[in-house]
Amino acid sequence: MQSQTTEVQNEIRNLPPSLLISASYDNQKKSAVLKFYEPTSQKIILWSDEIGHKPYCFSKLNPEELDFLQERDDVLKIEPVKRLDLLRDEEVTLSKITTADPLAIGGTQSDKSIRNLIETWESDIKYYENYLYDRSLIIGKFYEIVDGKIQPHDVEIPDDVKLALKSLLWDKLQNDSMVDTKQFEEYITEWANLLNQPIPIMKRLSFDIEVEVEIGRIPDPKIAEKKVTAIGFNGTDELKQIFVLRDPNIEEGKNDLDVDVKIRFFDDEREMIEAAFKLIQEFPFVVTYNGDDFDMPYLYNRAERLGIKNSDNPLYMMRDSATLKHGVHIDLYRTLSNRSFQIYAFSNKYTDFSLNSVSKALLGEEKIDYGVDLDKLTMYQLANYCFNDARLTYRLTSFNNDILMKLLVVISRIGRMPIDDIARMGVSQWIRSLLYYEHRQRGALIPKREELERRSSGVVNDAVIKDKKYRGGLVVEPIEGIHFDVTVMDFASLYPSIIKVRNISYETVRCPHEECKKNTIPDTNHWACTKKNGMTALVIGSLRDLRVNYYKSLSKQENLTEDQRQQYTVVSQALKVILNASYGVMGAEIFPLYFLPAAEATTAIGRYIILQTIKRCEETGIKVLYGDTDSLFIKNPTREQIQKVIERAKKEHGVELEVDKEYRYVVLSSRKKNYLGVTKSGKVDVKGLTGKKSHTPPFIRTLFYELLEILSKVKSIEEFNKAKSQISSKIAEYGKKVEAKEIPLNELAFNVMISKAPSEYVKTVPQHIRAAKLLESIREIKKGDIISYVKILNKPGVKPVELARQDEVDSKKYMEFLESTLDQITSSMGLDFDTILGKPKQTGLDQFFWN
Structure with missing residues (x-):
């Protein structure tokens, strides 16, 4: 609970348009406190609740069964209320328990907290969040105070921006797949009006x-x-x-x-x-x-x-x-x-x-x-x-015209969450807050995690991913070898598109309506609702359409002021952050609204779309070399072939397929998710790319970039064969230096940041912390410091660079790390590490072969 005691300025009866920026709880006054930023005076005005709002939770017991709570001083009233149960698509009667203090509901381990005594709903939401949801107050939005009352203040949006929105609504949404198109249009309009509000300079x-x-x-x-x-x-x-x-x-x-x-x-x-x-x-x-x-x-x-x-x-x-x-x-x-x-x-x-x-x-x-x-x-x-x-x-x-502050304001608007919480919490909390707010707007009961678990029990298919309960994206077997003139086609925001187009939400997948069971989801025993828009489909779908069809093009319009252009770019960036994370959040078991059939349905549709698109490619005469979740590697297609496949994907699946990259050549190995590609400009992409990570010793990074430089110059198979020979020589040269202990200590150093003080590591002590503990005798070590250490032969196996000697370096460990780091390059090229170093080749490794 973000709670604090403050002097609250409620003597102010009127306040000019100000940005609602945060909220907290005043322990002494027992009320919510809002923080408004007034951009003219550049001050924060604190405003205490003026309507007598109090903490509450729900129970499915009737008020008579809750009589024992009435005796408590901190329970103010218990009354029957109606809420919409989205899982059953029906109205239910609940008992609303209103208390004097949030701690009466939850936050203690004792019987003082009601949620420890009886089964409750909505008892684990921070009180100031509850307050914002109930009053439909949106952080990052302008409000004014008139005669002691809070009123929304919308800044007028320029006409050309309104026109761009109208063209989106009428041109792009006419044949949309949403169950209720009008409701979807309303969402898009509301989002655009909110996200287009100006962002003041933050003192x-x-x-x-x-x-x-x-x-x-x-x-x-x-x-x-x-x-x-x-x-x-x-x-x-x-x-x-x-x-x-x-x-x-x-x-x-x-x-x-x-x-x-x-x-x-x-x-x-x-x-x-x-x-x-x-x-x-x-x-x-x-x-x-x-x-x-x-x-x-x-x-x-x-x-x-x-x-x-x-x-x-x-x-x-x-x-x-x-x-x-x-x-x-x-x-x-x-x-x-x-x-x-x-x-x-x-x-x-x-x-x-x-x-x-x-x-x-x-x-x-x-x-x-x-x-x-x-x-x-x-x-x-x-x-x-x-x-x-x-x-x-x-x-x-x-930097970049206050981009980080602006991003925080825009994400606060979307996540319905105080800016200081947005700045500290992960995307799963932003999306949770947004969906909780949506429940309140509909008068809907927020379901408990256990209800969603019970509903998904025994109805899902077998998972094939380690540590996951459902199958992930499709990875198509690669065609091994070197391939010139390769185009990568990418599905723009594939999972958000699926969530919107197929109406995926916890309450719409396996909905209670008999007639919807015909609307089956491929490769599963699930179905999606055909009667109502799903909450997640509406929210994620409207944000997705705004980004793809509105903000991306709006930010490129020539008649915008620089401030407007930057704002639309920032909004597009903020939407990208949320959309890219949205499916990962909803497919994560820790998310409070996680529903396994919805997660499974999304990936199943994704796999189906990829397979169907591969079939369309083949029908069009395009050779597909490899596919990974939301992208396809295709060999030397014509513009007409690409356009045909794009149009079919849109028409048949409602998703946008676009050209992502064009490679001069790609090398595919037998391993999935392991490839090497060189773009037409000479940039080298290596899937995985451990060699670029900051903790990798500098000498390995130097070698890695030298190898990429060799690969970037290849333009034919003959040059590629020469490059293989050059790469082998380079690796052999570095390998000999490692074995002879000729590489300076600072070049051998692993550089790792410590995320907490060394004293906080008790059970498991990672290598960099062992090195940090040795350093504490000569200097102060604190969270955020970079520890540079080398691997040594004797215990504890590592030493800080400052204390190490050349002769105690463990060459064998460095050779192993060199091999594993360069494996992404060598394995895709069919090079064997031991052979490069002049050692006997291990059996069982596949030979590289050409098409």
Whole structure:
């Protein structure tokens, strides 16, 4: 429960249009608190519930059977209410139990929580989320307060943008497959009106702290016994400041700060922290990097230790995160380590989540390295080091015209969730929140996980994927060898398209209507509803159509302002993040609305579409070389053949097929999901690509890229055979160096980021943590640090680069890693590692053969 005690500004009777940005719960007032960002004054206004809303849950027992709860002081009333049961498609009567406090419903292990006493529904939703859903309040939307009442405020959308939406509704949706087309059009219109609302500039401040270092000990934010030595700030309006605590034992050094950075020295730590708090209070948004775990709790507890009054402290601590009493805190470490942002928003540009790695990948900038430990820095060097960390943190929110802040606002609008929750939680929580909101809009009861499990029991087919209860996407056997002029055809958003076109949702697959059983799903014993639009089909389908048919083309229109163009690009990107993850979420057992037959139906239809498309390709005279889930590799097709297959896929299955890549050549091995392709521009794609991962030792990465360079130049089979010979020679050359221990230690290093402090690893201790523990004797190790280690012959099997010697390197282990990393290249080319190294060839390996 995100709960805090705040001064709430309900004396304000009127508020100009402001962005609803977050929500929390006030423990003392026992009410929801909304946080509005007013873009003109650039302040956050706190608004306490004015309608007397209270926490509640549902029971299927009647009020008389719940009499024993009436005796409790924290139970306010029990009354019968009607809700729609989507699983049975009927209205049901429930008992609504209203309480004075969310903890009366859940959140404790004792009998105080009603959900521990009886079976309840909707008792595991955070209270402030409940509040937002019930009042149809959407985070990221503009509202105004008029005479003490909250009212939606929609900013007028330009005419040409409205026109583009109309053309989508009329041109693209006429023959749509939705059961209720009108309802689908309404959803699309509502989404477009919401997502086209402007996004104001967010006034914000980043900060970073440095703490006194003691060799071999990590500063504990809970105890906060070491002095804060520096606090760096970077904010909107070009605010650049650094506070430094003077120390007579540390040399002042030379001022190499940029001229626009204002430095302020303090003789008293308490005075410095109080000045920092005053500055933080001026900003509605505060941004940190790993601030939830370190900077915020350390500063909060250090302030308490120094006797600073809580009323002067703007920070507020929660169980596993930190926020501001009057603002919003965004921890970018939590945001950027979210795989949905990493993969879909930022195209996997970074592979570990340290501030340095992310900044290097997204900004082309790095942390400052003076080549000495922090305790050896002069005061000005410390100032520069600390300010630069704050600057990089701020830049991660401001680069590319504030794209990250805008993405967070747009995803808040879609996920119906506070921006600080969006920034910390994974995509499954966003989609859960969106679907819970939809249930409330329909007056529908949110089903329990156990109900969905019972309904899917005994009705699904056999799975063939390890650790999964249903079959996944189809992988077509590859035709081995080298193939020139290969086109890759890709189904745009295949699973979201299937969910929409075939009406897939937990309540529509195996619906209770007898007449729908004829609408069977291929390769399963399931059917889909023909009477009503499924909730998931409506939500995911409307978002999918908006992205594919509206925002993608809208962002390319020439008559847009730069701000409009960027907003539509951001919206398209946010939709991509959610759509790409949507099926994975709904097909994951941990998702609260996971329904096995719906997951199985989606992949079964996917397999059917791929097989049918392969058949159409063959009928059109196209040779299919390989297929993987949502893409087909086809040999040298004509434009007319491609167009014919695209049209058939749209007509027969309602899905969009498009050209994804054109390869000069592709090498396919007998293994599925293992191929190597070179595009016409010379870019080499290797499926899997361990060689590019950041933890791979630099010498292997160097070799990997040298091999890719050789492959990129191949234009014929003769050149390919020469390339095989060159690649064999290169690998042999590196292999000899490894065995002779001639490769420098820093080139042998595995570089792995630690995601928690070494002391937190108890049962299983990974290799990089073993190395980190050896390092603790010479320097401080904290979460987010990169540990560089080499593999050695003696126990514990690894050593930090700083402590290792060349003669103790375990060459055999490096040869094994070299072989497994390069296997993606060598196996697809039919090269045998042992033969390359001049060792006897192992039997049983398939010979490479040509077409």
